[in-house]
Amino acid sequence: MAVSAVLGGVLVLSACNGGGDQPKGSGQASAKSQADVDAAAAKDASKARIAITPKDGATNIGLNDATSVTVSDGTLTKVELKSSEGADVPGKIAADGKSWKPDAALKRSTKYALSASAKDEAGHEAHENASFTTVSPENSFIGSFVPDEGQTVGVGMPVSITFNKPIKDQKAVQAAINVSSSSGQEVVGHWFDAQRLDFRPEQYWQANSTVTLKLALDGVQGAPGIKGVQSKTVTFKIGRSQVSTVDAKTKKMTVTRDxxxxxxxxxxxxxPSNPTYNGQMVISEKFKETRMDGATVGFKNGEGKGEYDIKDVPHAMRLSTSGTFIHGNYWGSDSIFGNVNTSHGCVGLNDTQGANDPNTAGAWFFDNSLIGDVVTVVNSPDKTIKPDNGLNGWNMSWAEWKAGSAS
Structure with a gap:
């Protein structure tokens, strides 16, 4: 029994080592043969080294600049990026063959698979693959902004950005945004709250200058677990300089251009019971005709309805978020203009119903105004409008404005 046990152990040991009935020395020959195979494989291996960004398995990846392929000691021959639905994402290999980037922004909450091939100088191929998932709407933020690309605006138009989520790291977000002017004016950002960031110079923009907004927010963390997804450059023009001064006491408006x-x-x-705000107000919207219902801005009668409800106010231009407009007025007699203040806080100009008479004061001012022009009200018994009520940050001193910057 002891002999059997020993032999059994030998047999088991021999089987585990793969010796079997092979002749003596066959294990060394096998090892040598494997070494030859490894050497041959190493000899044929490509020297090209492909690097894919992001890493395989990564999540919450940005949509614009977070995906790329590079190669060292070789050139890229083929790169494919596909969504989980099988859609191809177009991209181009650089002229020197050393890098690749997608041509378009990726979609949110989407899984992508990327495969890349390259060759070294000897023609040996290398391959790399990675998959990753882009950031979800819940884990990302975007900023809506004015003005729009290519728009021509007045000298008072700030760059105003409203984020769809509260921003905790305002310094990081502001650092990823740049606003510059061809005039060379210093431009500073100011946070009104956690979701609104405006940019302006100390004085109005110089007439006929060009302003550029650059958003490099892709991958910037605005709050814990919340990243930006925008990478965009916007250019707009500043037109002629027009500032109109409304004197509520003399009941006249002076239009000054250049x-x-x-x-x-x-x-x-x-x-007198509903005076107009004092201060510098920027035209933010223009409507040839619009409805004005007092109930929407707090002017209600005893039945809860608006004190006024005019469905076809002509040549209306918004001056505040709270409902201040400068607009045409056809329902008041001609005698009130220049003589009596009668509105609920707006500035009224003589006009006709239908907004189709170009010879009225309302039509002239509408046709000769740009979004971004400034209307300054003086000598009204009301207080100065708040800087964040509309695009009206000009009612804040430069020192106060700069104090609200996170940079």
Whole structure:
């Protein structure tokens, strides 16, 4: 039994080592043969080294600049990027064959597979693969901004960005945004709250200059677990300089363009019980005709309905978020303009119903105004409008403005 046990152990040991009935020395020959195979494989291996960004298995990846392929000691021959639905993402290999990037932004909450091939100088091929998932809407933020690309605006138009989620790391987000002017004016950002960031120079933009907004937010962490996804450059033009001054006491508006008074217009501002805000207000929207319902801005009668509801207000231009407009007025008698303040806080200009008479004061001012032009109200018994009520940051001193910057 002891002999059997020993022999059994030998047999088991021999079987585990793969010796079997091979002749003595066959194990060394086998090892030598494997070494030859490894050497041959190493000899044929490509020297090209492919690097894929992001790494395989990565999540919460940005949509614009987070995906790329590079190669060292070789050139790329083929790169394919596909979504989990099988859609191809177009891209181009650089002229020197050393890098690749997609041509378009990726989609949110999507899994992608990337495969890349390259060759070294000897023609030996190398291959790399990776898969990753882009950031979800829940884990990302975007900023809506004005003005738009290619727009021509007035000298008072700030760059205003509203984020769809509260920003905790305001310094990081502001550092990824640049606003510059061809005029060379210093431009500074100001946070009104966790979701609104405006940029402006100390004085109005110089007329006929060009302003460029660069958003490099892709991958920037705005709050824990929340990243930006935008990578965009926007350019807009500043037109001629037009600033109009409404004097609520004299009931006249003086329109100044490029330093010269071009027109004086009789107006009717807010009544003594509902005066117009004082301050510098920027035209943010223009409507040839629009409805104005007092109930939407707090002017209600005893039945809960609006004190006024005019469905076809002509030549209306918004001056505040809270409902201040400069607009045409056809329902008031001609005698009020220049003589009596009768409105609920807006600035009224003589006009006709239908907004189709180009000879009225309302039509003239509408046709000669740009979004971004400034309307300054003085000598009203009301307070100065708040800087964040519309695009009206000009009512803040430069020192106060800079104090709200996170840079």
């Amino acid at each position: 330093g010269q008074v071009i027109k004086t217009i009789p107006i009717s501002a807010g009544s």
